[in-house]
Amino acid sequence: MANKLLIVAALVPLAGCIRFGATPPPSLLTIAPQAQPAAGTVQNSATGRAIVIEVPAVPQSIAGTRVPVQATDTSLAYVKDAQWAEPPARLFARLLSDTLTARAQMVVLSPAQSFDAPSATLGGELRTFGVDAVQRQAVVTYDASFTPAGKPTVEKRRFEARVPVGAIDAAQSGAALSQAANQVAQQVSDWVGTQR
Template identity: 45%
Template sequence: MMFHKKPYAPGSVFLLATAFALAGCVSIGGKPPQQLLTLDPAQKVQAGTPRAAATGPGLIILDPEAPRVIDTIRVAVQTTPTSAAYVTKVQWAETPRHLFQRLLAETVSATSNRMVLDPGQSGDERTQRLTGELISFGLDARTNSAVVTYEAVLTNITGTVVARQRFTATQPVGGKIEANTIGAPLNAAANKVAADVAAWLGIAGG
């Protein structure tokens, strides 16, 4: 496998975000990557779709929390329960938690009855917020798969927790874990979690 190891303390939470390969090359201190990764929503709001008031309360989706091991443009791989590595020749276009927030917002907008507001908007007394944590969002060398686990926390405008649930999805990597094989499974796993969260919001959000 083509990655550099980076051990971290036992008990640290490993996270990663998922991706779809974009051809390109940028210089970010040192040798530029051969590819950039981003997320491509499976469900998208079509151009020209009216955005009238929804039947459910408004929703603000915030960036999830993420541990430092994945809050980076480098693409991490879990190698053992207590160590991680980084895939060579590839980087995220943005940090995974920003990419995943936008994937959630697009998926919820396209598939649910919720009006998704910009994070900078305040909403009204019925508006809810979706926060949470990426518990596992990346590659697992032990199972040769992409793994995404998200702990969703739905709160009202005052911060009181309305509902909480954990979602997870895995996708096998076809071949070795390297720049050209990781984009599609990461993207698929992220989209599965996003779709499950959107369906849950339709029930939990009222």
């Protein structure tokens, strides 16, 4: 019995030193949509244009939740203590969904829902979602591909937004990236809204 108490007493000081995984940052970053549907808004795919928004493909540098910094043309670092609440591709897809609903009055469907309703498709690749250290800018680059409802053709277009960053830290980088992402989403919405 004395040996067991001695072992427990020896382990107690170590309990504060043991960590499983990395220390989480003080807060997680997300994108604040500048355009989104109002609560209670009713949409109907029978009377409105429907679209499916795919989660964009991404390069490995932005596949996770850290915020990349392009230090030189051939090297990357990450913003200290900056981490997204979820991967940027999903955050950006949700932003596109809100923006297209609010600005282009489109009915955003899931892939399963689109089987019963003819819908357009918006896909593409989120090429850049980080900070350019040389230019001191947050940069979002999205290569969009749009397929109209019931048509086999695909139209592609690149969208990009750059927003100045005063300091490359979690707070300023996150706010600037949110602003740049909204600018791109609005550009995409204006483009898709004119497609037939």
